[in-house]
Amino acid sequence: MKGLLRLAVDSHVIAKRNVIKIKRVPEVLVFVLISPIMFVLLFAYVFGDSIAIPGGSYREFLIGGIFAQTVVFGATFTGAGLADDMQKGIMSRFRALPMSRAAVLVGRTASDVIYNVLSLAIMAITGLIVGWRLHTGPLEAAAGFALLLAFAYAFSWVMAYVGLLVPSVEVINNASFMVIFPLTFIANTFVPSENLPGVLRAFAEWNPVSAVTQAARELFGNIPPGTPEPSVWPLQNAVAYTLIWVVAIIAVFAPLAVNRYRRRP
Amino acid sequence: MSGAVEATGLVKRYKEVTALDGLDLHVPEGTVLALLGPNGAGKTTAVSILATLLQPDAGSATVAGADLLASPAEVRRRIGLSGQFAAVDEHLTGFENLDMIGRLYHLGRAAARARARALLERFNLTAAADRPVKTYSGGMRRRLDLAGAIVAEPPVLFLDEPTTGLDPRGRTEMWGVIRALVGRGTTLLLTTQYLEEADQLADDIVVIDHGREIAHGTADELKARVGGERIEITVTSPDAVEPARLILDRFSDGRAQVARSRTVTAPISGGPGAFREVLAAIEEAAIAVYDVGLRRPTLDDVFLALTGHAAQPSEEAEPNGEAS
Structure with missing residues (x-):
């Protein structure tokens, strides 16, 4: 079988296996879906009245940030899933099979998109309940969700690489928190980046998580009229800047992860 | 001359530890070689290298006629591997595990399914075929793992400690299954800590310690050196x-x-x-x-007879050799 076809077939087999596992262990899915609901409710009701968004409502502002944060956190599942496969020894079986060398990773990152689709859907419903609204057409809204998913997919390759580097699920959960918390908090996710002090503000403005958040807000129409134009290029061109990151992350981390998979004992 | 497995001078080093220190192996087609040694002797490392999971630091090998270093993909097509820790997915059913492996060997959808059913039948797992593996006993898992290794009917099979951790009954069952496999002409390289297991299954035994061969012979020859x-x-x-x-x-x-x-x-x-x-x-x-x-003699006795010292890191002695 030729290379690309084999990659597609093998990745499909692996993705199917991962989907079966999602169905067999629904507890995981429940937690995946409950935590974004919790975040929406906590931020909406705890910070909702103390953070002022000029000309708009904090809840409208918040949802784009929660979306971005949740899909980035969702990438942890990719790393945890791979670390688990290694701990259980099934990775050795895969590595001794005459299958495509990228399929375990391609299949894994593909099946993990399901988590993100479901959590975006749940969050959107929760958001609608607490007062978030789409102010744009269906195409733009769809583009917003697609962009979030694309970013999530790219980020899951980062965690795939990390998952192959670390020895256990526990380590990856802790390690990813150390990266993902700063990345999603030093951003415009929960407060406008202009409110942050010096260095943090610069980080936030160039942080791709800010760009994907900004892009989602634009595409959902959650930026109140009269809000001043952002002062930096990444936020002025949030969609383009996000797409650049998506391509760059995959271009760097997919080969790194596949190479690691080939060599890992 | 050329056997199903031919390895020359395999070396594998980790920072301070030399796991394999110039191991040669020769397994003629259709025969069974047991690699016998205590924990940490280098058995798993040797199997991992021959199954393309690890790169040796030195040495060369051919497996089923394919060169290990030059064409590892070809080697993978011709081998089956069953590891020490049952590498099946515990959330999938027995059938789903074997079906998945068949697909990954590119048997095709229908053939993979048929093969999975046939193997479940042959390994006496049909009743449990549609249950998640986590409900299986240790012996059932091992049988499923072994079934996974032979999905594509590979000419060469590697079994890494196939009965470690099984109770005596599970062990005896497993031996029966392995014997039946070998009867069909498969070449088998198995690792074990149990002299009795090597005696039961192997035509030829290589005893290794610290990554080196310390003795080589049939079970009878080794026993003659150790005493019955x-x-x-x-x-x-x-x-x-x-x-x-x-x-x-x-x-x-x-x-x-x-x-x-x-x-x-x-x-x-x-x-x-x-x-x-x-x-x-x-x-x-x-x-x-x-x-x-x-x-009856155990691995420890073999080591005593061959090296004058006990097998160093052996946690488990032969469990079913007492006759006092």
Whole structure:
């Protein structure tokens, strides 16, 4: 079988296996879906009245940030899933099979998109309940969700690489928190980046998580009229800047992860 | 000359540890080679290298005619691997596991399904076929794991400690399954810590320690060096060790050795008759003993006979060799 076809077939087999596992262990899915609901409710009701968004409502502002944060956190599942496969020894079986060398990773990152689709859907419903609204057409809204998913997919390759580097699920959960918390908090996710002090503000403005958040807000129409134009290029061109990151992350981390998979004992 | 597995000078080093130190292996087609050694001897490393999971630091090998380093993909097409820790997915059913493996060997959808059903039947797992593997017993998992290794009917099979952790019944079952496999002409390289297992299954045994071959031969040849049955005496006082050793030496076919503190062991033939004579001699010499037993040789005995020291990191001794 030729290379690309084999990659597609093998990745499909692996993705199917991962989907079966999602169905067999629904507890995981429940937690995946409950935590974004919790975040929406906590931020909406705890910070909702103390953070002022000029000309708009904090809840409208918040949802784009929660979306971005949740899909980035969702990438942890990719790393945890791979670390688990290694701990259980099934990775050795895969590595001794005459299958495509990228399929375990391609299949894994593909099946993990399901988590993100479901959590975006749940969050959107929760958001609608607490007062978030789409102010744009269906195409733009769809583009917003697609962009979030694309970013999530790219980020899951980062965690795939990390998952192959670390020895256990526990380590990856802790390690990813150390990266993902700063990345999603030093951003415009929960407060406008202009409110942050010096260095943090610069980080936030160039942080791709800010760009994907900004892009989602634009595409959902959650930026109140009269809000001043952002002062930096990444936020002025949030969609383009996000797409650049998506391509760059995959271009760097997919080969790194596949190479690691080939060599890992 | 060229066997199903030919390895020359395999070396694998980790920072300070040399896991394999120039191992040669020769497994003729259709035969079974057992790699016998204690934990940490390098058995798993050797299998991992031959199954393309690890790159050797030096040496070369061909597996089923394919060069390990030049065409690992070709090697993977021709081998089956079943590891020490059952590498099946516990959330999938038995059928789903085998079906998935068949698809990944590119058997095609229909063939993979048919093969999965046939293997479940053959390994006596049909009743559990549609249950998640996490409900399986240890022995069932091992059988499923082994079934996974032969989905594509590979000419060469690697089994890494196929019965470690199984109870005696599971072990006996597994032996039966493996024997049936080999009867079909598969070449098998298996690793084990149990001399008895190597004896039961292998045509040829390579004993390794610290990544090196320390002995090589058939089970009978090795036993001839180790002695068949062994008598083991544990005395109550350290002063009695030497007198007990001298008595054992008189009756032994080989040499009596001090295995552990206060335990003396020696190969002996003649079964219960000889055993009684030794007991009488011990009695006559008024040596107080804590325990006396007659048992079949274990890996420890092989090591004692071959190297003069016990198998270093062995946590488990042969569990079913007691006959005292």
